[in-house]
Amino acid sequence: ETGVTQTPRHLVMGMTNKKSLKCEQHLGHNAMYWYKQSAKKPLELMFVYNFKEQTENNSVPSRFSPECPNSSHLFLHLHTLQPEDSALYLCASSHGERNEQFFGPGTRLTVL
Amino acid sequence: GEDVEQSLFLSVREGDSSVINCTYTDSSSTYLYWYKQEPGAGLQLLTYIFSNMDMKQDQRLTVLLNKKDKHLSLRIADTQTGDSAIYFCAERRNNFNKFYFGSGTKLNVKP
Numbered sequence: 001e002t003g004v005t006q007t008p009r010h011l012v013m014g015m016t017n018k019k020s021l022k023c024e025q026h027l028g029h030n031a032m033y034w035y036k037q038s039a040k041k042p043l044e045l046m047f048v049y050n051f052k053e054q055t056e057n058n059s060v061p062s063r064f065s066p067e068c069p070n071s072s073h074l075f076l077h078l079h080t081l082q083p084e085d086s087a088l089y090l091c092a093s094s095h096g097e098r099n100e101q102f103f104g105p106g107t108r109l110t111v112l
Numbered sequence: 113g114e115d116v117e118q119s120l121f122l123s124v125r126e127g128d129s130s131v132i133n134c135t136y137t138d139s140s141s142t143y144l145y146w147y148k149q150e151p152g153a154g155l156q157l158l159t160y161i162f163s164n165m166d167m168k169q170d171q172r173l174t175v176l177l178n179k180k181d182k183h184l185s186l187r188i189a190d191t192q193t194g195d196s197a198i199y200f201c202a203e204r205r206n207n208f209n210k211f212y213f214g215s216g217t218k219l220n221v222k223p
Contacts, residue, residue, distance in 0.1 A: 103154035
């Protein structure tokens with residue numbers, strides 16, 4: 001238990017659906033992250049929020065839309081996804097100069 | 113290159129030592145990390161090393177850093193079946209909030 005929770009743990013959706021992934025951290029951190037993990041590829045940083053402000057958008061397609069209403073919650077809104085978007089989506093948070101990131105368990109997303 | 117590189121697989125026998133290697137990209141990276149990912153779980157921070165150190169030991173884990181070659185290694189002594197997982201190397205480059213991860217090394221420990 002790392003103090004970072006993600007829901008749902010598994011999600012299957014069609015290409016025309018709209019869904020949202022949720023992340024919550026109970027660590028008092030000020031930065032939150034979304035990563036995409038695909039098999040045999042490096043972890044891909046998607047978005048970074050620091051004190052609720054987006055500081056990084058790593059050329060992510062607009063069908064992924066992040067939202068950070070406060071420092072404890074992070075959402076990833078999904079619409080009109082493609083099958084190649086199927087992956088494990090990991091949320092992380094961090095605080096302080098050392099900046100080590102604490103990860104949630106991930107949401108396994110399958111796009112049909 | 114731009115990528116943090118790791119070999120994809122490593123297989124060892126229980127009780128042996130495991131050495132997982134990583135090549136990172138930015139000689140000015142200040143912190144380097146090792147994370148462990150067990151099946152169905154997120155990444156768990158194992159250990160980290162500051163760039164002014166050559167070695168860090170933490171119980172069964174030893175991290176070695178060669179800044180000249182930008183090479184990082186993780187040695188696990190007396191490897192157990194519970195150590196079977198994917199191990200990720202990561203570097204924190206100059207940008208405060210930007211991490212770069214390798215593809216992960218899948219460690220398989222045979223009884």
